[in-house]
Amino acid sequence: xxxxxxxxxxxxxxxxxxxxxxxxxxxxxxxxxxxxLDITIELLFSTLVLSAGIVFSxxxxxxxxxxxxxxxxxxxGWQSEGRWTREGEEVLSDGDPYAFLGLDGGIGGKGExxxxxxxxxxxxxxxxxxxxxxxxx
Amino acid sequence: MNEERELAINPIVQTxxxxxxxxxxxxxxxxxxxxxxxxxxxxxxxxxxxxxxxxGTLIVSSLVFALRADGKPAxxxxxxxxxxxxxxxxxxxxxxxxxxxxxxxxxxx
Numbered sequence: 727x728x729x730x731x732x733x734x735x736x737x738x739x740x741x742x743x744x745x746x747x748x749x750x751x752x753x754x755x756x757x758x759x760x761x762x763l764d765i766t767i768e769l770l771f772s773t774l775v776l777s778a779g780i781v782f783s784x785x786x787x788x789x790x791x792x793x794x795x796x797x798x799x800x801x802x803g804w805q806s807e808g809r810w811t812r813e814g815e816e817v818l819s820d821g822d823p824y825a826f827l828g829l830d831g832g833i834g835g836k837g838e839x840x841x842x843x844x845x846x847x848x849x850x851x852x853x854x855x856x857x858x859x860x861x862x863x
Numbered sequence: 864m865n866e867e868r869e870l871a872i873n874p875i876v877q878t879x880x881x882x883x884x885x886x887x888x889x890x891x892x893x894x895x896x897x898x899x900x901x902x903x904x905x906x907x908x909x910x911x912x913x914x915x916x917x918x919g920t921l922i923v924s925s926l927v928f929a930l931r932a933d934g935k936p937a938x939x940x941x942x943x944x945x946x947x948x949x950x951x952x953x954x955x956x957x958x959x960x961x962x963x964x965x966x967x968x969x970x971x972x
Contacts, residue, residue: 742897742900742901745904746900746904746966746970749904749970750969750970753970753971761905761906766905769901769904769905770901773897773898773900773901773919774922776894776897777894777897777919777922777923777926778926778930780890780893780894780897781890781923781926781927781930781931782930784886784889784890784931785882785886786931787879787882787883787886787931787932787939788876788878788879788882788883788939789876789879789938789939790875790876790879790880790883790938790939790940790941791873791874791875791876791938792873792874792875792876793873794938795876795879820878820879
């Protein structure tokens with residue numbers, strides 16, 4: 727996509743510069759004559775190409791509905807946006823904002839899925855078993 | 864169903880809304896100056912110039928609609944009519960007039 731945008735922008739800028747300079751030359755030579763059709767067409771064409779190039783080279787939109795957005799980041803995860811900061815750090819797309827809670831560890835896993843959570847009942851039961859077996863580990 | 868309830872059930876991601884608004888306003892600002900160059904070079908005066916700008920913004924809106932929003936503006940804009948089709952049209956008008964008069968003066972005067 728960036729290549730299409732850059733190509734369209736370069737092409738549009740060249741046509742636009744040419745058209746504007748042609749108009750300048752034309753009005754300098756024949757001040758009262760109307761603009762020839764080919765210059766008009768070139769100007770409108772270059773405007774259209776440039777605006778398409780601007781739209782192509784703009785970053786893509788993000789879904790605003792929470793469900794769609796969360797589904798997208800769940801499917802794709804952290805991804806590079808193809809840009810780097812001046813310090814050389816990669817710019818990443820949106821990720822799960824609640825990843826730090828560690829809730830995913832509790833889904834189908836052995837852990838509780840809550841960081842820093844200590845299940846006192848399980849520990850008590852383990853202690854009781856340990857006492858029942860005679861206090862030897 | 865009223866809007867508050869609808870938003871409670873289907874919440875909206877603020878950062879995405881900000882990002883989309885910024886993208887649209889960027890595109891509008893760039894294309895507004897571009898249309899100003901075209902209008903000034905064509906030698907448009909008075910109402911035809913403003914009509915040229917409105918037609919241009921409509922074309923750019925449909926480009927965004929087709930290329931960036933994939934034809935589903937409701938997925939990317941809270942109010943598609945105001946945020947996509949009418950978003951930042953009048954804030955781009957001043958930069959349009961600026962380049963319009965500049966290029967009219969450069970080429971025609």
